[in-house]
Amino acid sequence: MSTYKPEENIEQNPRVKAVFDDIRKTRNSEFINNMWYYIAFDEDLLETTWADVKRVMAEPTVLDPLTKEMLYLAVSIANSCAYCVHSHTAAARAKGMTDAQHGEILKIVSLAAKTNHIANGLQIPVDDVFDKDKS
Amino acid sequence: MSTYKPEENIEQNPRVKAVFDDIRKTRNSEFINNMWYYIAFDEDLLETTWADVKRVMAEPTVLDPLTKEMLYLAVSIANSCAYCVHSHTAAARAKGMTDAQHGEILKIVSLAAKTNHIANGLQIPVDDVFDKDKS
Amino acid sequence: MSTYKPEENIEQNPRVKAVFDDIRKTRNSEFINNMWYYIAFDEDLLETTWADVKRVMAEPTVLDPLTKEMLYLAVSIANSCAYCVHSHTAAARAKGMTDAQHGEILKIVSLAAKTNHIANGLQIPVDDVFDKDKS
């Protein structure tokens, strides 16, 4: 149920092929998920989006790969992105997420949503001690 | 800028005092942040909200306390809850979040938002391999 | 903290005055809240927004006035609209909302947010019995 249909043989475009090859190499897998096929109609969008994802998610940083996927999943849930919930649940599992961790993420995400709505519902003022402009 | 003004001396209510005492004991701190003062007008809301927060966030579970706070913060950002962004940034720092980790959370959260909007913008279909109803 | 500053003496504009007079008459009050001052720079926006609000909220319909305000408040919380949370909390109180009802609205709104995030988090499939295209 998409608004765009990727072209056949899109890898005949050398800019697309270069990105797809880098995705395969970086992930050490032949599989390219739909995200990349569907944005490939705009090479610039494809190249810059992959560069962002690779830099933030695939390269070693201060947070471990599973924690990063869990954060990505949490935001995707809150933003109601069905595709991203699917792809990042799969990615988190591939990086070792257990059922117990999955259940706990859901508990934290849904509790946060609950208190987010309470705090917004009463427009609770920020404590001075939390406000760096006042401290 | 709130829609409700907590009563003075609200701890004279024994149900409120019991919750506040448990918050102080659990957190090992005299400080009670505004969240609890502002919802104390409804004792049931106060008691059940604290019970949830204590069970999910304060008790030992499969995820470590800092990871839990980071997930809570990520959701609060996505849900545009100013109060919660403040209180959970403070909580994450209290549990050891460094500037480098804070910066990385922002990079992941904002990247997720970016691809959330791209995937929703094209209504990209979920790959069969991600869909457990098909596998 | 607005992005627009209403003009002084904006009621010298007869189209604005006509709307403001109708607000006063409909609400039986001299008070005009900021919403109407801030959108008055575009007479068409002012007239059509007031016409909508009057038709849906001020005229007698199948739901009673307090239930309507509570629904408006619930949506305003979920959409993170600080101004609207304030104005519709005040409107609900003016129509008789008690503290007990206010607390209960917050419990329902925050519980809904919680299960909304769980259902989106697992992408739970809709039961056939709920789907009118299948029944």
Place this chain on the structure above:
Amino acid sequence: MSTYKPEENIEQNPRVKAVFDDIRKTRNSEFINNMWYYIAFDEDLLETTWADVKRVMAEPTVLDPLTKEMLYLAVSIANSCAYCVHSHTAAARAKGMTDAQHGEILKIVSLAAKTNHIANGLQIPVDDVFDKDKS
């Protein structure tokens, strides 16, 4: 299109069976909707979510059952939860929601969304009279 596939015979788990039996008894119906099957993989998530829903929605409180379902539905719409919109539309109908009430809910929810975006779009300042920190 889910990210998790419930196990067969999940009621062989006594903690799951206890919750499912209580759902059946509370609702006076044999039908268990997907929500509960899909979260049953984490017994704690199942038990605490059902306890919340039962306490807030199924037990007698100051608001009547239909008003509570309408508020739940309104939030689920604003949070873009397809599953929840379906299940709570069905629940509201089961509690007597007429077509005329359904249409009116949609008018209120969509009008609220409209003015939420106008108020956020201009960042309209909250009237002093609405702000309990000032009054």
Place this chain on the structure above:
Amino acid sequence: MSTYKPEENIEQNPRVKAVFDDIRKTRNSEFINNMWYYIAFDEDLLETTWADVKRVMAEPTVLDPLTKEMLYLAVSIANSCAYCVHSHTAAARAKGMTDAQHGEILKIVSLAAKTNHIANGLQIPVDDVFDKDKS
């Protein structure tokens, strides 16, 4: 996957037929998209929604028709409305949106989402020069 099934022969209702005829005439096309069939159960919702859409989107105003559709699409993406993303992508294409423009809209929408989350994540204070209440 809808929560409501439109009646057969809904145009036998003269109020519905009048709106449908005006949609066909305004758009110079026999095609009526699902939106209008699904809301036709409430004639008032149908009439007022079409009146709004016609006035804002179909009549000549200061912005050109394609720019208006692009703005509509951008909001629909941010609000996670699958139906609206589809219908307004189609409408934008019908008004001349090229692939290059479509790609650029996605770049702007997703960049905005990215910086929206960064600014909300740090609760960056509004510069005095942007605040009309201070200038």
Place this chain on the structure above:
Amino acid sequence: MSTYKPEENIEQNPRVKAVFDDIRKTRNSEFINNMWYYIAFDEDLLETTWADVKRVMAEPTVLDPLTKEMLYLAVSIANSCAYCVHSHTAAARAKGMTDAQHGEILKIVSLAAKTNHIANGLQIPVDDVFDKDKS
């Protein structure tokens, strides 16, 4: 009301100074808005965010600069980002947005929000003709 306080003399950091100098040069103005001061604590976040904004918003592309700012503003409103609504309203005005255009943007954004909530509220099925997977 921020969660982070920028260091004094942050431009003594050469990576920060390089970005700030490029912002000044690109915008042909000495003014640096808070966004950049507040994210400068993480040089990588600063550099990559500015690179994105410059590439998408400041360089010549298929859409004109004002249309791009209007799209950015529309998304920022829908995502409830107060800071971004302020900064991009100011940017749009600097690029020539008139009051009439501002009013019209608000009409389109708020109408889109209205129909987004109606379509999500009824879970209206996408017309086959809009679905590129079916055509």
